[in-house]
Each structure stands twice: as C-alpha cells, then as structure tokens.
Amino acid sequence: MIMQKAYRYRLYPTDEQRQQVTRIIGCCRFVWNRLLEYSSKSYRRRGESHSTFDLNNFIAHTLKPAFPWLSDAPAQTLQCVSADLGAAFKAFFRKDAAYPRFKRKHGLKKSFRIPQRGKVDADDNRIYVQGVGWVDAVIHRKPEGKLKNITVTVNPSGTVYASCLFDDGSEAPVPKMPESPRVLGVDLNLGRLAVCSDGTDYENPRTLRQHERRLKHLQRMLSKKKKGSENWKKLKHEIAALHEKIASIRKDAIHKMTKSIVCDSQADIIVIEDLNVSGMMRNHKLSKRIQDASFHEIRRQLEYKCLWHGKMLIAADRFFASSRTCHICSWHNDGLTLRDREWVCPECNTRHDRDRNAALNLESFGLMVLAGDAGEVKPPEMPTVDGRAAMHLRSMASVNEEKNRGCSPEASRLA
C-alpha cells in the first residue's frame, strides 16, 4: 500500500477568486444533482446506476451543450463529481451508505476537487488551483512527494481551505509483531477524550468547554433575533466561525492524542470499541452528534497512523459490553448507568473506574483475539487495499452475522 498524506492549507483568495470558487462549487452541485437524477432513472428501471464513463459522456454531450456556463468549471473537476457519485452508488449497493442525496444550495459542505494539475509553491506561499489561478495561501508545512489532487473547501464562516493529497512513493511498513505483542485498550468517551489500559488519560482541552458555553449563549441569542435581519446575519456568521474554531480545537487535540497513542505508548496492537457502540448513549442531542463525529475522527486517525507506523488496530464488536463487565472476574453489571463513574464489583470487591475498566476489558479482548483457540499468536493481517474500507466491511459483516445468529457477545475479526 502506497503512502499518501493530505496537507491542509488556508487559502486567502481575492474577491474575484472567491466568486470563481463559488461558481465552480455551483457547477459541481448542479452537475451532481443532474447526474443523480439521470442515475436514479436508470436505477428505477434496471436496478443499477450508470458507470462513471457513461456519466462523463452525459456531462460532455448532454449537460455542457445545454448549459454552456458549466465550462466555468474545469472539465476534470466535473469528472470528479461523476467519480464521487459512482462511489456513492457503490457504497449504497454494498449497503454501507444510504441512497445518494441531492445537494442543496445552502448545504454545509461546499467543496470541489481538482486532480493532478495543481501546484503548491511553498517559497511564495501560494497554491495553483486550476480554474481559479494562483491563490495566496499559508504553507505552514512543506509537503513531500507528488501532488495527487487538491480539494478546495469553503466553510460556513467563509474561510477557504485547500486539502492537498501527496504521494511520497513509499510503501507502508509491514507490521512486525513480536512474539508476545503489547496490547493497549483505549476507551473513548464523552467526558474525557480517552482512557487507556496502561494508565494514560487524555483530557479534552479546557478551552473547548468555554467555547461551547459561548456557542450555546450565541445560539440562544440568535433565536430571539428576527430571521434575516442584519443582526441575525451577523450573529449567524459569528456562530459559524465559533463552530469552526471548536472543531479545529477538537481536531488538534485528537491529532495529538492519536499520535501519542500510536507512537508513545509502545503498544503493538491497539484495541478500540467499534463505532456503533453503546446503545445506552443513544439520544438525539447535539452532544451525541459531536461525539459521533469525534469517534469517527479518532478512529480514522488511528487507522492511518497505525498503518504508517506498522501497528495493528482492532475494533471490538458493538456487542462487546466493555464498561459493564468486571475485568477481574467478568461479573456483568447490568445496572450500570452512564452516571456511574465508579462502581464496586460485588463478586471480587474491586473498585472500578468505569472508563479504565472498559479500557482494560478492551486490552483483554485484544489478547483473546490474538490467542485464538490453541493459545498461539496469529500472524496479524493488514488490510491490503484500503484499510478503512476493509475494516468497515469486516465490522458490518460481523454485525450482520450477529443479527442472523441472534445477539451473542461475539467478537469482531481482526481488523
């Protein structure tokens, strides 16, 4: 597997360039929606979508002649839209995602991608974006390797970023597992960022809570303003900027944590809970959505960082009740609620920190997976194509298996 790294740079477009970026995003949205309409017809008739090749032909021979303004956007960028739609349909057919949806003009995610032709000029702090030209940027880190593509994103607050994917030509290291690998259980949770079985804790940054309080306050104020008024717009913008700030603080903390878990902990194998854990946390609050997003990001980072450093990541199945089981005697605490930060096991009298107990259980789970039946260490398998896709498919498969067999606390396979 070849190593690719994405570098994200802030862009400072001129007013004219910003308008052009908006135009290109508009073209992409329009093309996406038209292609989706076109594909949906085929899906209803024949139960399958069009190939990317067909979609590209549809753009070139039907859409472009009818809507000449589409040539505002580079042809390759529009072809990326058909590739993305193709991927969205593939995910839908694999049952990994819902049916692709139409893009709204005021949707949150506004971006477009340009394959190949871009340039990152670290000396002059600028990036060449095809269809827009040279845009001022802050190149805070010199990229290594060959540029594969650039994704330009406009956030709700109006800030613009370029995410540049580079390929340095090296191969991911093959994991070398020692005879008795060290296993680290990592419990992710709402209060603390993560608790590890080796005694390490990772806390959320203190500033995060302050900003979140301020965000709540601003949102309350917004509800009292007249919708569409100047003050409403101003406040709306301030809220968007604060959202962005909170997201970047969180992401930064997660980056530091995942780096530390992978590089400082000296573990060979890292065990986390699978994403769809904890039916007990199922609620419709905002905090839940944020938490889901954080879990997703933590897992994504652990996956690629493990890959870079030749380590292995295991995701424990969702039916593995890690916080409720005593890690000493395996007594099952059915009465445990989210509020109980600590509990005492009636069987062995151990006082448990809820999160640490969960982390220790994850560690034992990792050892169990490794040991197999005969107590031998299995050679770890690394995903060969796309680590993420492989892991996701595996865990989906094991979930489906659970459904068919009825719910047993069976473990997921090696990820």
Ligand SMILES: [Zn+2]
């Ligand atoms: Zn116990």
